[in-house]
Amino acid sequence: MNKLSVLAAGAALAVAAAAPAQAGKTLDAVKQRGQLICGVSQGTAGFSRPNNQGAWEGLDVDFCRAVAVAILGDASKVRYVSTTAAQRFPALQSGEVDMLSRTTTATLTRDTVNGFNFAPVTFYDGQGFMVPKKLGVKSAKELNGATVCVSPGTTTELNLADYFRAQKMQFKPVVIEKVDEIRSAYFSGRCDVYTTDASGLASLRAVDAPNPEDHVILPEIISKEPLAPTVRHGDEEFADIVRWSVYATIEAEELGISSKNLEQMLKSEDPAIKRFVGVTPGNGKALGVDEKWAYNIIKQVGNYGEIFERNVGKGTPLKLERGLNDLWTRGGLQYAQPFR
Amino acid sequence: MAVQYGGRPAGGTHWRLSWNDRNVRSIVYQIAALAAVVAGVWYFVDNTLENLRRLGLASGFGFMDREAAFPIGESLIDYTPADTYARALLVGVINTLYVSAIGIILATVLGTVIGIARLSRNWLIAKLASVYVEMTRNTPLLLQLFFWYMIFLELLPPARQALQPVPDVFLSNRGVRFPVPAAADGWSLMGAGVVIGVVGAMILSSWSRRRQAATGQQFPVVWAGLAAIVGCGVVGWLLGGAPTALDRPALRGFNFSGGVEVSPEFVALLLGLVIYTAAFVAEIVRGGILAISQGQTEAASALGLKRGMILRLVILPQALRVIIPPITSQYLNLTKNSSLAVAIGFPDLVHLANTAINQTGQAIEGIAIIMAVYLTISLSISLFMNWYNRRVALVER
Ligand SMILES: N[C@@H](CCC(=O)N[C@@H](CS)C(=O)NCC(=O)O)C(=O)O
Numbered sequence: 001m002n003k004l005s006v007l008a009a010g011a012a013l014a015v016a017a018a019a020p021a022q023a024g025k026t027l028d029a030v031k032q033r034g035q036l037i038c039g040v041s042q043g044t045a046g047f048s049r050p051n052n053q054g055a056w057e058g059l060d061v062d063f064c065r066a067v068a069v070a071i072l073g074d075a076s077k078v079r080y081v082s083t084t085a086a087q088r089f090p091a092l093q094s095g096e097v098d099m100l101s102r103t104t105t106a107t108l109t110r111d112t113v114n115g116f117n118f119a120p121v122t123f124y125d126g127q128g129f130m131v132p133k134k135l136g137v138k139s140a141k142e143l144n145g146a147t148v149c150v151s152p153g154t155t156t157e158l159n160l161a162d163y164f165r166a167q168k169m170q171f172k173p174v175v176i177e178k179v180d181e182i183r184s185a186y187f188s189g190r191c192d193v194y195t196t197d198a199s200g201l202a203s204l205r206a207v208d209a210p211n212p213e214d215h216v217i218l219p220e221i222i223s224k225e226p227l228a229p230t231v232r233h234g235d236e237e238f239a240d241i242v243r244w245s246v247y248a249t250i251e252a253e254e255l256g257i258s259s260k261n262l263e264q265m266l267k268s269e270d271p272a273i274k275r276f277v278g279v280t281p282g283n284g285k286a287l288g289v290d291e292k293w294a295y296n297i298i299k300q301v302g303n304y305g306e307i308f309e310r311n312v313g314k315g316t317p318l319k320l321e322r323g324l325n326d327l328w329t330r331g332g333l334q335y336a337q338p339f340r
Numbered sequence: 341m342a343v344q345y346g347g348r349p350a351g352g353t354h355w356r357l358s359w360n361d362r363n364v365r366s367i368v369y370q371i372a373a374l375a376a377v378v379a380g381v382w383y384f385v386d387n388t389l390e391n392l393r394r395l396g397l398a399s400g401f402g403f404m405d406r407e408a409a410f411p412i413g414e415s416l417i418d419y420t421p422a423d424t425y426a427r428a429l430l431v432g433v434i435n436t437l438y439v440s441a442i443g444i445i446l447a448t449v450l451g452t453v454i455g456i457a458r459l460s461r462n463w464l465i466a467k468l469a470s471v472y473v474e475m476t477r478n479t480p481l482l483l484q485l486f487f488w489y490m491i492f493l494e495l496l497p498p499a500r501q502a503l504q505p506v507p508d509v510f511l512s513n514r515g516v517r518f519p520v521p522a523a524a525d526g527w528s529l530m531g532a533g534v535v536i537g538v539v540g541a542m543i544l545s546s547w548s549r550r551r552q553a554a555t556g557q558q559f560p561v562v563w564a565g566l567a568a569i570v571g572c573g574v575v576g577w578l579l580g581g582a583p584t585a586l587d588r589p590a591l592r593g594f595n596f597s598g599g600v601e602v603s604p605e606f607v608a609l610l611l612g613l614v615i616y617t618a619a620f621v622a623e624i625v626r627g628g629i630l631a632i633s634q635g636q637t638e639a640a641s642a643l644g645l646k647r648g649m650i651l652r653l654v655i656l657p658q659a660l661r662v663i664i665p666p667i668t669s670q671y672l673n674l675t676k677n678s679s680l681a682v683a684i685g686f687p688d689l690v691h692l693a694n695t696a697i698n699q700t701g702q703a704i705e706g707i708a709i710i711m712a713v714y715l716t717i718s719l720s721i722s723l724f725m726n727w728y729n730r731r732v733a734l735v736e737r
Pocket of ligand 1: 103
């Protein structure tokens with residue numbers, strides 16, 4: 001509910017006002033606390049949602065875990081803070097969370113005026129529309145006059161307005177912050193259409209819909225949504241660690257290293273693999289973390305392909321294709337910068 | 341020095357610069373306090389600016405005339421995503437004022453009725469009224485808002501199976517749609533006629549009051565006033581060609597078009613605010629009536645006034661004096677509580693300012709705007725109610 005985001009924004013104000021200026025302190029704070037505080041979403045299956053035991057799971061969650069491994073050596077040393085789309089930025093700005101891994105699209109405004117930096121993209125996505133099958137709609141171009149459910153404070157609501165303007169169509173938005181409320185508004189028929197990132201639609205349809213068969217996702221993808229972990233300006237060392245933790249999962253997949261074959265890889269003669277797993281030291285020192293950091297990430301969290309398949313891949317209810325999220329060597333966009 | 345402190349002989353205000361002089365002490369204290377406040381404010385402002393610079397955050401209100409680009413569900417003024425942030429926020433201010441104003445009127449009416457009902461000699465009515473008060477007063481407002489919103493979403497049918505309680509009135513989980521007179525000259529002329537009638541009724545009422553004061557003769561001012569208003573309205577309507585065409589809602593495509601729609605978000609918010617606040621108003625009204633001594637009622641019935649007239653002519657005018665100060669704070673509460681709108685998606689000021697904060701990253705400016713607007717609304721309500729309070733107080737004695 002939005003009172004919270006007012007509070008969060010108020011907290012941002014209070015912190016900005018009260019804390020004397022300090023730079024590069026996120027990393028120190030994480031180490032001192034012995035815990036990473038990671039802002040995640042409210043509950044999107046496959047990305048971040050608590051399981052039956054109450055443990056957070058998902059693709060976004062796994063990147064929080066990877067960063068915790070790099071800094072603290074232990075994937076379980078994370079405290080998850082559930083945020084609505086509107087609360088997430090004040091929470092990050094105010095220091096309530098160390099980073100966001102929360103289906104957050106990297107954009108120019110967020111990178112600049114919001115004062116954030118984005119790690120490499122962990123999921124290439126795009127915005128889509130879902131409608132009840134019984135409406136008989138086949139294309140987004142037929143949505144003139146529709147009522148559309150959308151969350152505030154997102155790129156989604158901006159793209160939605162842009163799309164209808166460009167198509168010269170009318171629509172009526174229903175805008176609610178809490179994801180449970182906006183979902184039940186859609187499922188009760190208050191809206192004709194639900195719009196969010198295509199991955200979020202797949203998750204909503206497969207896991208939250210009372211009957212997945214009753215809903216269709218329209219073919220049009222109306223935007224680019226490169227979802228990436230987010231940190232605030234002012235701590236470059238921490239930003240570097242987050243960036244390279246993401247790359248580590250991709251690099252491992254490129255090198256053919258997975259949590260299954262990791263132990264054999266320790267004996268590899270390939271210089272790139274020896275550098276990656278820390279047999280040849282240097283990378284860890286350069287980042288200011290343990291030389292085994294990348295080895296530990298793969299051991300505790302897995303490589304990018306394993307993370308993808310475990311959370312959103314073919315064997316999960318979401319059944320997503322790798323598509324753009326495949327390695328560049330296989331026609332996708334995932335590409336790690338060199339580990340040297 | 342015009343100010344005299346106790347113990348000093350009048351006229352003998354000579355200044356001694358001594359710590360024993362209470363004037364000197366108090367001035368020193370005041371300067372010290374002022375310096376502390378200024379230093380505190382300066383510390384916070386300086387730190388804020390410094391931290392914003394460090395985080396690389398832009399500040400200032402420059403964003404206000406940039407394109408907002410986000411859609412708004414309901415607005416009393418024209419708005420499209422191509423408009424500016426300033427206009428988007430204005431939509432929010434107007435929506436907040438709109439729901440608060442209607443809420444205050446309805447909560448006052450409902451609360452007065454319930455408050456009087458609690459004092460009813462009829463056991464059932466009194467009991468029902470107190471059950472109402474206890475139930476609504478003792479559950480959180482947010483919960484009640486969700487409750488009303490869920491009633492709309494879950495119990496009412498989708499648009500295509502909308503209920504039609506009265507012909508051309510449609511009730512669905514998209515809200516309430518009802519027909520309105522189609523735009524025509526006759527309606528504007530009727531509006532003008534009604535305005536003229538209202539002015540006439542006001543003149544009539546002040547004339548009749550003066551005449552009654554002077555001669556004691558009564559004049560049926562209520563009926564005459566009503567006749568003036570209705571009569572002038574009808575004349576205007578006839579002059580405008582007596583239009584009768586209605587703009588009727590009809591199902592077209594996804595939604596109804598035509599007529600006027602009231603959204604479930606608005607209705608749920610209004611219902612929640614009115615029903616919750618009315619319980620507090622009822623208690624205040626009941627307390628106000630009980631504060632008037634029983635002797636007045638007895639005296640009035642001795643004069644032969646009926647119960648309804650005693651209430652209207654003797655009790656309520658005096659009770660108002662007791663009622664108005666606490667009811668003012670209920671009005672303020674209702675206005676501030678309207679910001680819970682965000683939970684059910686009504687685009688009030690807080691909702692839209694939050695969106696603006698998110699899309700621009702200007703949290704401090706956004707919060708400052710919210711605070712300034714609520715402060716202005718609250719102070720205006722207080723000023724108006726204080727003025728009204730003085731007026732009733734004067735009339736009473
Ligand atoms: N990628 C978009 C939207 C991301 C987003 O959080 N969307 C909301 C609205 S549907 C969401 O997925 N919430 C799900 C949750 O909180 O679990 C952005 O960065 O603005």
